[in-house]
Amino acid sequence: MNYFELDTPALLIDKEIMMDNLHSMQNYANQYNVQLRPHTKTHKMPKLARLQEELGSAGITVAKVGEAEVMANNGLKNIFIANEIVGKSKVERIRKLAETIDISFGIDNTYQVNQIEEVFEGAEKRAQVLVEIEVGEQRSGIIEENDFRTLLEAVKACKNVEFIGVFSHDGHSYKAQNIDECKELYLESVNRTLHFAKLAEEMGLKPKVVSIGSTPPFMLNFEIPNGVTEIRPGTYIFMDSSQANVIGTYDRCAATVLTTIISKPTKERVITDVGAKGITAQTRSIGHTATKGLGRIKEFDDVHIHGVFDEHAIIYNESFSNQVTIGDKVRIIPNHICPVCNLYEKAYLISEGEVVEEIAVDCRAKLQ
Incomplete structure (x- = not known):
């Protein structure tokens, strides 16, 4: 009809425009030899998440444990929850997911580490965690270097928690007045993320993943510096006003x-x-x-x-x-x-x- x-x-989705957006972002990631891990909180549709993987993404990003569960039940096997997870019941659900898929999630405080260590006691796999770095958005994430070192020392002392990387979200780039300011904020954010990745390496915890987010810089085709391993745009699939x-x-x-x-x-x-x-x-x-x-x-x-x-x-x-x-x-x-x-x-x-x-x-x- x-x-x-x-x-x-x-709710309507124009297929041709969507496919063009998907191919364009995948080509952009390929150009800079980084993995694309799209944030599926934009569309919340497992069918489209599978399509993104078919076109080349390394996995997907979600915002909540409930989203991860639905995506896993629909065949998605590599999921990152780009959020801090607090509450034993939520961590227990992640532990269950980890039995059948590759799942990682965010931390920024020793409280979370201690809780994860307790819940994952006896699990077949260690919990896979990434530390969020606050880069200017004024949301969650590590701000001070000393807090970062303290957090990583807490992880090193755990037997059930494995540090796999750092991630950030330059959401404040949305408020840039123009493209030049957007680029400046983006580069400051990326460099700060890479700085903390270097600190982790100096502590003997070289990150496997250095993940950055936000759609505007990628739609503007900004250069992705060496050291970044993946990008997490979300809105690009549909765009909006x-x-x-x-x-x-x-x-x-x-x-x-x-x-x-x-x-x-x-x-x-x-x-x-x-x-x-x-x-x-x-x-x-x-x-x-x-x-x-x-x-x-x-x-x-x-x-x-x-x-x-x-x-x-x-x-x-x-x-x-x-x-x-x-x-x-x-x-x-x-x-x-x-x-x-x-x-x-x-x-x-x-x-x-x-x-x-x-x-x-x-x-x-x-x-x-």
Whole structure:
């Protein structure tokens, strides 16, 4: 069927654009001889994760243990949880996963190390951990060198925990004002990550993995310095309005939300049937990812969602209103695609306007 026949709201994925994005990022990783480990929190779809591996990725990244479990149950065998794991029940679930797949996860404190050591007592394989390095995002991760050394000494004293590398996420590059500043932040982040990798080597724990993340620098084809072993972009598979602003085109946005116009109360106000529960209320307000409104209407120039209620999107644009009628369907390019995918049970893969496949969002709501 044509995608306009779908009931709304509906999550659409343009197959040709998505495949081009996938090939482009894999070629970029190959160019710099690093492994691609895509972050699947963007799409949360095991089918697409398997496709990414088929095209050359070394494994996948997830954000939560629940996502790892779903991916493992769907045939993914090499998974990194790019997050600190706290809580014996979660570590026990990782231990169980480690019996059948290669799984690693993040740490940044001796509390976590002690808990992992206890839970993995008697396990066939040691827990595989990477230390997160805080590189400017002001989120989790090691900041001080002394804390890093203390953490690695704690790992060295363990019999059930194995240090395999370091990782970082330069999420603050999203707030760069322009490409030059983005490159500066990216290089500072990579160099800081490599510095801590060197410190680990000096302590007799040479990292097998030096992993860096964030989509904008890779979409801008920045050079990947020697010493980095893998990259973890996520949004690149679909892109969104904020990422499109980085590269200056919406042509690589593969994911949209199909919505129906349900009301035109005034000459300029248009209401559609998707709200915060279908496109979120997220925006970006700083730097080159800054977006206008709460989503961009794909078929029209400079038409954006002005606001949302739970189930309504509000557009104020008289010219747009004059071009559409109640019952028409339009597509919205979300500001941030990752949380949007988490709101849908399935996505529709489309090619040349036709629905060619339904894809289950199996990792939806796996927050634990």
